[in-house]
Amino acid sequence: MADYIRLVDDRWSFRDADTKQYTHCYHTYPAMMIPQVARALIEEYKPEGKLNLIFDPYMGSGTTLVEACLAGVDSVGTDLNPLARLMGKVKSTHYDEQKLKYELSAIQSDLIFYNDSFVKDRNFERISNYTFWYTEANLLKLSYLQQLINEHCSEQSKDFFLLILSEVVREVSFTRNGEFKRYRMKEESIARFNPDVFGLFERKAQRNITGLQQFNRDANGASVSVYDFNSTYGIPAEIIQADSVDMVLTSPPYGDSHTTVAYGQFSRWANEWFGYKDAAILDSLLMGGKRTKDEQFVTNSIRRELDEIRRLDEKRYWEVVSFLNDYSKSIANVAGTVRRGGVVCYVVGDRRVKNVQIPLDFFTAEMFMANGFAHQVTLVREIPNKRMPSKTSPSNVAGEQVATMSHEFIVIMRKL
Numbered sequence: 001m002a003d004y005i006r007l008v009d010d011r012w013s014f015r016d017a018d019t020k021q022y023t024h025c026y027h028t029y030p031a032m033m034i035p036q037v038a039r040a041l042i043e044e045y046k047p048e049g050k051l052n053l054i055f056d057p058y059m060g061s062g063t064t065l066v067e068a069c070l071a072g073v074d075s076v077g078t079d080l081n082p083l084a085r086l087m088g089k090v091k092s093t094h095y096d097e098q099k100l101k102y103e104l105s106a107i108q109s110d111l112i113f114y115n116d117s118f119v120k121d122r123n124f125e126r127i128s129n130y131t132f133w134y135t136e137a138n139l140l141k142l143s144y145l146q147q148l149i150n151e152h153c154s155e156q157s158k159d160f161f162l163l164i165l166s167e168v169v170r171e172v173s174f175t176r177n178g179e180f181k182r183y184r185m186k187e188e189s190i191a192r193f194n195p196d197v198f199g200l201f202e203r204k205a206q207r208n209i210t211g212l213q214q215f216n217r218d219a220n221g222a223s224v225s226v227y228d229f230n231s232t233y234g235i236p237a238e239i240i241q242a243d244s245v246d247m248v249l250t251s252p253p254y255g256d257s258h259t260t261v262a263y264g265q266f267s268r269w270a271n272e273w274f275g276y277k278d279a280a281i282l283d284s285l286l287m288g289g290k291r292t293k294d295e296q297f298v299t300n301s302i303r304r305e306l307d308e309i310r311r312l313d314e315k316r317y318w319e320v321v322s323f324l325n326d327y328s329k330s331i332a333n334v335a336g337t338v339r340r341g342g343v344v345c346y347v348v349g350d351r352r353v354k355n356v357q358i359p360l361d362f363f364t365a366e367m368f369m370a371n372g373f374a375h376q377v378t379l380v381r382e383i384p385n386k387r388m389p390s391k392t393s394p395s396n397v398a399g400e401q402v403a404t405m406s407h408e409f410i411v412i413m414r415k416l
């Protein structure tokens with residue numbers, strides 16, 4: 001790692017960028033990639049020769065897929081989170097705008113005369129603890145929205161409206177605003193909380209149709225495929241052949257979901273509402289979710305940090321190692337899909353555990369180098385608009401927090 005270059009370049013912070021252009025406006029998600037980062041990477045770091053296929057092994061809300069569409073390049077994404085897959089699919093689909101507007105107005109006409117006796121599905125048992133999280137009146141309104149989507153929308157456009165409903169389902173629950181984890185509001189806030197369920201749905205629908213219009217105008221018909229395979233365990237050859245990918249563009253998790261970003265908790269509202277499998281245990285299925293008791297990788301780049309964490313707290317050390325075991329296996333599998341000369345861009349965070357900074361960019365480059373790649377450069381960018389929680393609990397003790405991420409590292413490597 002002697003000639004490893006970290007380049008601090010303010011241009012990559014995209015301080016004033018509009019991150020909600022196109023279908024990027026559809027739905028929030030934890031730790032979203034800035035679209036401008038993906039766009040600039042495709043433009044400035046695309047591999048020599050052809051660029052026909054981009055792969056995102058942790059696609060989240062599908063930022064890479066949307067940007068691949070805008071660049072006219074086919075893409076494949078995978079994520080274990082069903083809500084992420086719904087987002088990835090919907091955000092990269094060229095729906096017929098006129099048809100959506102027509103269907104939306106049919107829904108709106110019925111909403112005007114709402115009466116809760118119209119609601120057919122009144123069974124909410126699939127939602128854990130639903131009376132703790134919702135008022136009965138709002139549950140019925142949400143159910144009515146779903147009923148109207150089913151009545152008025154064609155099979156092709158249903159998902160477009162269900163993704164809107166997904167955001168509303170979360171926003172009208174008693175979850176604290178701005179939190180990824182499931183924390184309930186204080187009683188005083190609940191007493192004042194009176195969300196306009198139908199208004200939220202209608203405004204989001206208008207917003208998303210505007211985003212779709214921009215997307216339909218500027219993206220051509222590149223193909224997008226969304227899957228649910230776990231790259232830690234292998235990449236199905238019938239989906240992506242070895243040595244076939246021109247560019248990998250992704251932002252992986254930077255630790256297990258329990259101690260870093262809780263994708264499963266954030267998504268549980270929608271995943272339960274839609275009855276998706278494994279909604280309650282998703283975080284334990286994600287990278288690092290299962291504890292292991294041996295180091296299954298060889299590292300020099302973060303050896304000192306790992307030893308220090310172990311000295312301070314053995315349990316935290318094994319948490320970190322469990323994540324890195326999965327992460328390094330995933331990298332070996334991802335590396336095998338890339339063609340010679342192909343480029344890999346990993347946008348990673350620098351995480352602190354027991355106040356020890358773990359340079360995940362070093363580790364990422366080291367693992368790719370062990371799998372036939374050369375490190376080109378690591379771009380360092382500031383995170384100006386807090387898409388990441390700026391604080392997490394480093395010790396998992398409630399209330400004990402520390403600033404974790406103000407920089408991101410874009411690790412760029414090329415296959416030899």
Ligand SMILES: C[S@@+](CC[C@H](N)C(=O)[O-])C[C@H]1O[C@@H](n2cnc3c(N)ncnc32)[C@H](O)[C@@H]1O
Nearest residue numbers: 032033058059060061063079080081253286287
């Ligand atoms: C940082 S987020 C990706 C954000 C994405 N770039 C965006 O712009 O929204 C990481 C994603 O990795 C997913 N993930 C975690 N472990 C995974 C695994 N083993 N296989 C596939 N996806 C996984 C999580 O569900 C999460 O959506």
